[in-house]
Amino acid sequence: xxVKNILIVxxxxxxxxxxxxxxxxxxxxxxxxxxxxxxxxxxxMLRLQADVLIASPAERGxxxxxxxxRFNSPELxxxxxxxxxxxxxxxxxxxxxxxxxxxxxxxxxTEWLDLIxxxxxxCIASGSHG
Numbered sequence: 001x002x003v004k005n006i007l008i009v010x011x012x013x014x015x016x017x018x019x020x021x022x023x024x025x026x027x028x029x030x031x032x033x034x035x036x037x038x039x040x041x042x043x044x045m046l047r048l049q050a051d052v053l054i055a056s057p058a059e060r061g062x063x064x065x066x067x068x069x070r071f072n073s074p075e076l077x078x079x080x081x082x083x084x085x086x087x088x089x090x091x092x093x094x095x096x097x098x099x100x101x102x103x104x105x106x107x108x109x110t111e112w113l114d115l116i117x118x119x120x121x122x123c124i125a126s127g128s129h130g
Contacts, residue, residue, distance in 0.1 A: 005048060006116065007031045007069075009039045009055040009062070010081065018104050019054070019112060026113055036061040040068070049073050052119060056081040077119045 006028050008016045013034065020030035031048065033039035036059050042048065049072050055062055057080060070076050078095040098115055101108030 005029045005031065005050050006052040006054065007033065007039055007043070007048075007050040009033045009036060009053065009059055011035060012100070015100050015104075022109050022112060023116065026116070028116065035059060036065045040065055043069070050076060052077045052079060052116065054079040054081065058082060079115065079119075 006023055008019055008030060010016050011034055013032075016032040016034075020032050023030040031039075031042060031046075031050070033042055036055075043050065050069050051073060053066060053069060053076060055078070057063075066076070066078060080095055080097045081100055082097075096115065096119075098112070101111070
């Protein structure tokens with residue numbers, strides 16, 4: 001599987017669009033959503049298969065949503081925006097923690113792109129095909 005579709009679910013629209021622009025410029029398809037309900041509507045409407053879900057575990061209904069995404073995307077990776085919640089809604093092997101940057105500068109941009117590229121590498125190393 002090649003990481004391509006990245007669903008970003010967060011109420012901080014400044015962060016969502018900042019990250020979305022970075023990912024789009026790097027050749028990924030970033031799909032922004034303000035919450036789980038909106039994300040579920042987008043996924044259903046577009047019949048989208050998400051490769052990466054970036055969200056906070058504080059989002060109501062996130063665990064159930066991640067499980068539904070895995071039905072069509074069994075190799076789904078989750079990037080948790082809060083360190084405390086990671087194991088509560090995903091398989092730990094499929095999740096990583098990455099907090100929002102304090103400063104949205106070149107260093108933060110590089111860190112996020114490196115993270116997404118590493119997920120891409122993990123997909124290739126696992127031998128998965130999508």
